[in-house]
Structures are given as structure tokens and as C-alpha cells.
Amino acid sequence: MRDYKVEPQDCVSARRTAMDNHRANPSAGIYVPECTSEGLYARAQCHKSPQYCWCVQPRTGRPIKGTATQGVRPDCDSARRGLKNFKGCSMHKKQEFLDELVQSFIREMLEDAHNKSIAIDTPTSEKGARWKFASIDINSNSVLDKREWKVFKKEWRSFQQRDGRQKKQRLRKCWRNLPRFCDENDNQKITMDEWLACTSVTRDIKTSLPRNQNRRGKNPFSTILKSD
Known part of the structure; x- marks a missing residue:
């Protein structure tokens, strides 16, 4: 899995910065995050969509390990259910x-x-x-x-x-x-x-x-x- 780092900032700001960078250098293959109407990160993110996708934490945009897919969008609802157990609660x-x-x-x-x-x-x-x-x-x-x-x-x-x-x-x-x-x-x-x-x-x-x-x-x- 390639490491597409997502800065710990709100999605709208991250997207605006990424789009500015993409316009300045269209051939660089810059990842542009997708945001929800609430300004959170969409659970499924793609780079050069839909060739390479992965699931993220909606508030931080941080990738969820083991969710990367190629050619299709991942099932991020299932990924969340597996991830969000009670911490310290078996x-x-x-x-x-x-x-x-x-x-x-x-x-x-x-x-x-x-x-x-x-x-x-x-x-x-x-x-x-x-x-x-x-x-x-x-x-x-x-x-x-x-x-x-x-x-x-x-x-x-x-x-x-x-x-x-x-x-x-x-x-x-x-x-x-x-x-x-x-x-x-x-x-x-x-x-x-x-x-x-x-x-x-x-x-x-x-x-x-x-x-x-x-x-x-x-x-x-x-x-x-x-x-x-």
C-alpha cells in the first residue's frame, strides 16, 4: 500500500490546498480528498479514482489499515463496524x-x-x-x-x-x-x-x-x- 498521507486538518481546508496544488502541477498526481456536506472526510477516499481507494477516519482523514482496494470502492461501513469496538471493553x-x-x-x-x-x-x-x-x-x-x-x-x-x-x-x-x-x-x-x-x-x-x-x-x- 502506497502511503498517501493526509494532514490532520479539516477536510475542506485539505481539499482546497490539494486542489490548488493540483492546478499548479496537474501531472503530479496529487491526491484530492473527498468531503461530506458536513465538512468531514468521506469514509471512502480514492486516488486517481477508482483505481486505488481506502477507508479513512471521517474527522481526521487518517487511513484505516487493511481497507485498500483497487478498481472498486471499499465497504467502509463494514470497516468502521470492525474498527469501532469499545476500547478496553471486550x-x-x-x-x-x-x-x-x-x-x-x-x-x-x-x-x-x-x-x-x-x-x-x-x-x-x-x-x-x-x-x-x-x-x-x-x-x-x-x-x-x-x-x-x-x-x-x-x-x-x-x-x-x-x-x-x-x-x-x-x-x-x-x-x-x-x-x-x-x-x-x-x-x-x-x-x-x-x-x-x-x-x-x-x-x-x-x-x-x-x-x-x-x-x-x-x-x-x-x-x-x-x-x-
């Missing part, structure tokens, strides 16, 4: 963690509903995950940004100590790296779809609105329930 720990995590979402949701005198019929994993997303989404813009990731990370102690299960200490790296893993397109924002996908929650459950006439302020239940 597959066995990951499954245990996700099971514990979703159950903790359900318990928190039920406790909050009880405190607010809200009735929830058939608490499910999806309802719990949607409720948790809304409770972290401080600015209610349906996206979790890095500031809100910090809110989630600070809840580690309560997650660890819930039910007195000190064994959760060994799941700490799984907890810490969850937001990064959920960020499917590496744009430092997590949508509801990304959140449900990375917590392994299904999305085919119909719900109805619990009854509570006295609630004030933000309602995290609004993301999981529809009005009657």
Missing part, C-alpha cells in the same frame, strides 16, 4: 454492559414516573432508551453533543452503585467509551437512531401517553410516548 463485557445499561434505563424511567405519578404500561428496553436519551438531551434539540456526553459520563457512579453491584467497576471503560461508539458518523453528535442502534435496542414498539396533569417543565417521556 465483546463479552460489551454484551454484559449493554444488558445492564438498558435495564438501568428502565429502572430510572420507572422511578422517575413513580415520582411524577405517571403510569407506564409495559416498560420496554426501547422506552427506557428513549427516556434516557431525552433526559440527557439538555437543550431538547434531539441530538446529544459532546457537552451532553459529559452529563452521561458523570452518572457512572450511580450506575455502578445501583443495587450494590460493585462488580460493575470492571465495566467502567465500556461506560466511558459508549458515546464515542454511538457516534456512527464521527461528527461528535448522537441522534436518536444512533443511540438506539448502539444500545442494541429494537425500534418497533408502539406506545401510548401516560396520564399526568400536573407535570411541569421538560418531559423526557414525550420521546417515547404518543398522546391518546
Whole structure:
């Protein structure tokens, strides 16, 4: 694999520089990066397209080893899934963690509903995950940004100590790296779809609105329930 180095700068700037260099010297075979509409690096990059292509990290443009192809564009979605495991969180720990995590979402949701005198019929994993997303989404813009990731990370102690299960200490790296893993397109924002996908929650459950006439302020239940 030839070493086409990509400078650790934003894609738009890197592309502009590369195009200027190409115009100055068209025969030099200069690599010009492809960018997304958000200004990130397209996951698949090609040089003298489509003769030689490879996958990159969307935010940095750094190549992902073992993804180079010739004549066709590589399957960068599969490459990402193989790359973005929980750092320090083995597959066995990951499954245990996700099971514990979703159950903790359900318990928190039920406790909050009880405190607010809200009735929830058939608490499910999806309802719990949607409720948790809304409770972290401080600015209610349906996206979790890095500031809100910090809110989630600070809840580690309560997650660890819930039910007195000190064994959760060994799941700490799984907890810490969850937001990064959920960020499917590496744009430092997590949508509801990304959140449900990375917590392994299904999305085919119909719900109805619990009854509570006295609630004030933000309602995290609004993301999981529809009005009657």
C-alpha cells in the first residue's frame, strides 16, 4: 500500500490546498480528498479514482489499515463496524454492559414516573432508551453533543452503585467509551437512531401517553410516548 498521507486538518481546508496544488502541477498526481456536506472526510477516499481507494477516519482523514482496494470502492461501513469496538471493553463485557445499561434505563424511567405519578404500561428496553436519551438531551434539540456526553459520563457512579453491584467497576471503560461508539458518523453528535442502534435496542414498539396533569417543565417521556 502506497502511503498517501493526509494532514490532520479539516477536510475542506485539505481539499482546497490539494486542489490548488493540483492546478499548479496537474501531472503530479496529487491526491484530492473527498468531503461530506458536513465538512468531514468521506469514509471512502480514492486516488486517481477508482483505481486505488481506502477507508479513512471521517474527522481526521487518517487511513484505516487493511481497507485498500483497487478498481472498486471499499465497504467502509463494514470497516468502521470492525474498527469501532469499545476500547478496553471486550465483546463479552460489551454484551454484559449493554444488558445492564438498558435495564438501568428502565429502572430510572420507572422511578422517575413513580415520582411524577405517571403510569407506564409495559416498560420496554426501547422506552427506557428513549427516556434516557431525552433526559440527557439538555437543550431538547434531539441530538446529544459532546457537552451532553459529559452529563452521561458523570452518572457512572450511580450506575455502578445501583443495587450494590460493585462488580460493575470492571465495566467502567465500556461506560466511558459508549458515546464515542454511538457516534456512527464521527461528527461528535448522537441522534436518536444512533443511540438506539448502539444500545442494541429494537425500534418497533408502539406506545401510548401516560396520564399526568400536573407535570411541569421538560418531559423526557414525550420521546417515547404518543398522546391518546
